[in-house]
Amino acid sequence: MTDAREAALLATELCGIKMQTPILTGSGTFGFGEEFADLTDLSRIGGVVVKGTTLKPRRGNDGVRIAETPAGMLNCIGLENPGIEVFLQKTLPRIRPYGMNIIVNVSGGSVEEYGLLAQKLDIPEIAAIEVNISCPNVKEGGIVFGTDPDAAAAVTKEVKAHTKKPVIVKLSPNVTDIVAMAKAVEAAGADMISLINTLLGMQIDTKTWKPVLGNITGGLSGPCVKPVAVRMVWQVAQAVQVPIIGMGGIMTAEDAVEFFLAGASAIAVGTANFTDPTSTARIASELAAYLEQHHLENIRDLVGRLELPAKEE
Amino acid sequence: MILPEKVTEAASVIAQQEVAPDVFRMELSSPAITELAKPGQFVQVRILNGDHILRRPLGIAECDRTRGTFSLFYRIVGSGTRDLSLLVHGENVNVLGPLGHGFDVSFQHPLLVGGGMGLSPLLSYAQAKRGACDILMGGKNAGELFWQSFYAPYVEKTILTTDDGSLGSHGFTTTVFPDIVKQETYDGVLVCGPEIMMRGIARLAKAAGLPCQVSLEKRMACGLGACLSCSIDTVNGARKKVCKDGPVFWAEEVFA
Numbered sequence A: 001m002t003d004a005r006e007a008a009l010l011a012t013e014l015c016g017i018k019m020q021t022p023i024l025t026g027s028g029t030f031g032f033g034e035e036f037a038d039l040t041d042l043s044r045i046g047g048v049v050v051k052g053t054t055l056k057p058r059r060g061n062d063g064v065r066i067a068e069t070p071a072g073m074l075n076c077i078g079l080e081n082p083g084i085e086v087f088l089q090k091t092l093p094r095i096r097p098y099g100m101n102i103i104v105n106v107s108g109g110s111v112e113e114y115g116l117l118a119q120k121l122d123i124p125e126i127a128a129i130e131v132n133i134s135c136p137n138v139k140e141g142g143i144v145f146g147t148d149p150d151a152a153a154a155v156t157k158e159v160k161a162h163t164k165k166p167v168i169v170k171l172s173p174n175v176t177d178i179v180a181m182a183k184a185v186e187a188a189g190a191d192m193i194s195l196i197n198t199l200l201g202m203q204i205d206t207k208t209w210k211p212v213l214g215n216i217t218g219g220l221s222g223p224c225v226k227p228v229a230v231r232m233v234w235q236v237a238q239a240v241q242v243p244i245i246g247m248g249g250i251m252t253a254e255d256a257v258e259f260f261l262a263g264a265s266a267i268a269v270g271t272a273n274f275t276d277p278t279s280t281a282r283i284a285s286e287l288a289a290y291l292e293q294h295h296l297e298n299i300r301d302l303v304g305r306l307e308l309p310a311k312e313e
Numbered sequence B: 001m002i003l004p005e006k007v008t009e010a011a012s013v014i015a016q017q018e019v020a021p022d023v024f025r026m027e028l029s030s031p032a033i034t035e036l037a038k039p040g041q042f043v044q045v046r047i048l049n050g051d052h053i054l055r056r057p058l059g060i061a062e063c064d065r066t067r068g069t070f071s072l073f074y075r076i077v078g079s080g081t082r083d084l085s086l087l088v089h090g091e092n093v094n095v096l097g098p099l100g101h102g103f104d105v106s107f108q109h110p111l112l113v114g115g116g117m118g119l120s121p122l123l124s125y126a127q128a129k130r131g132a133c134d135i136l137m138g139g140k141n142a143g144e145l146f147w148q149s150f151y152a153p154y155v156e157k158t159i160l161t162t163d164d165g166s167l168g169s170h171g172f173t174t175t176v177f178p179d180i181v182k183q184e185t186y187d188g189v190l191v192c193g194p195e196i197m198m199r200g201i202a203r204l205a206k207a208a209g210l211p212c213q214v215s216l217e218k219r220m221a222c223g224l225g226a227c228l229s230c231s232i233d234t235v236n237g238a239r240k241k242v243c244k245d246g247p248v249f250w251a252e253e254v255f256a
């Protein structure tokens, strides 16, 4: 396939953000993009979603931060990051030349903090803001906002009030009713919804009888969470109008296709970047080939095309 | 064109041998990484049996640039290293590397100090500096010092210690270190092994006025400095990543 053909098949637009491909990177799994520059073509990602950023620097959790699980992994990084000021002054100028859409994932300890972060990011270099109300690994990581529809709506409103950028709200799967969460943030003005963040999990060392992770619990990601993620994307897609960015265990284009069929307009690749750092470019090529095989002209033609068995009257 | 610093490469197993109980030497055909590798760097090995989401970090031991191969030494400690040990000649892994910052190569006559699997990355230094290094190696017993034959072609002098006295001096590397550095003029000390050994040697090297580098281990996912799994505290308070800023650090940077 020629590059031009591939580009035509994959190009998309979300809330006015032009994207080369509908493939973003999962926050916290792709650094600032630059770390992968030797290994994958950064111009073929729809955008880099940078690591969760907070107002003040955070050192993250102590002890063991990751563990492997069957078909996945647990992490409890604990939002280690240099803080918004260092990001704006040092990191941003360094990564701008790569020409990626830069989406900043933010976490706050209070509704006001989310607003302040949004205000600071209301600058031309930033394509969008992803509001993380779903980090399971720190008290102030937003999970309190991510499990209560009213609190989630309050954060969304505050962020919207402080920026003209498209606002993506990232939902936690650690809730009973994902649709209620999605509807609440949509009503509060979210321009897009991304899901899922990690599922709260735990691993125990049977030799020492101690938890493996320093933080005791951590977030589960990778192929093992994919069925949960696909189900949630599908349920949310029925209930909201705003575009959805789907993620959770995407390793191949076929995995991505499930999310598009379920109703996602774009997807993000997370844990797969660790297994194969060339995942984003590989999935882009595979996805273009899939679209061509199915005689589709563009990725948008696949969104929400799930065929349900006919119901008997 | 500027060569990339690191690549992913399909690498086939050229040789695999159990060199001591549960310790394997594996040779991989991996021309691009062999060409780029510097002493003390490591690779992230992806085991392709479908059971491992995470790669396994392993130090590069020896490079053969003419054949485009490098070797790894690893001990079976869990499912990943067990699965690696089951691979036979001709089977493939995927290798990401070379990664991280290796040892300072400007030393003229350094003393290498190692224990356990820490002797693997040090071997790459001995090989690169053929004839320039002495090696002080410590183990629980004679069996753990199978490394001698691998170091023999590359080092001038080999000094051995065992915890049980079954070979070389009775005691630890730290027991004999002060005397050894008095007998000979070294310009640096490079140490890799259990943390307690590295701390002990680093303290003694400082007392002897010798610059010292240590090589650290921490669980890591990406190996590229992106996921922040392997963050550590440094003496001046700055956070560093073992995968990207290390695994080799100046001792005074990480050990107070």
Ligand SMILES: Cc1cc2nc3c(=O)[nH]c(=O)nc-3n(C[C@H](O)[C@H](O)[C@H](O)COP(=O)(O)OP(=O)(O)OC[C@H]3O[C@@H](n4cnc5c(N)ncnc54)[C@H](O)[C@@H]3O)c2cc1C
Pocket (backbone or CB within 6 Å): A067, A068, B042, B054, B055, B056, B057, B058, B059, B060, B073, B074, B075, B076, B077, B078, B079, B080, B081, B082, B117, B120, B121, B216, B217, B218, B219, B220, B247
């Ligand atoms: C830079 C670096 C170089 C290394 N070089 C060597 C070497 O040359 N030879 C050697 O035998 N070992 C080396 N290790 C340790 C080696 O990575 C682990 O023994 C190995 O990952 C264990 O995997 P497993 O699946 O068998 O064990 P499990 O305990 O089942 O692994 C579970 C998870 O923990 C991680 N893990 C477990 N132990 C360690 C450890 N000590 N360090 C880092 N991650 C760990 C694994 O990678 C995996 O993600 C090195 C580690 C690092 C960080």
Ligand SMILES: Cc1cc2nc3c(=O)[nH]c(=O)nc-3n(C[C@H](O)[C@H](O)[C@H](O)COP(=O)(O)O)c2cc1C
Pocket (backbone or CB within 6 Å): A025, A026, A027, A028, A029, A051, A052, A053, A075, A077, A079, A105, A132, A135, A170, A196, A197, A198, A220, A221, A222, A223, A225, A247, A248, A249, A250, A268, A269, A270, A271, A272, B227
């Ligand atoms: C190591 C690691 C760090 C993460 N850090 C963040 C983060 O800072 N902010 C966030 O919103 N999500 C974070 N996530 C969640 C991912 O962005 C993604 O939502 C989740 O892992 C599911 O996708 P995956 O299965 O493809 O990884 C992190 C995930 C991992 C594995």
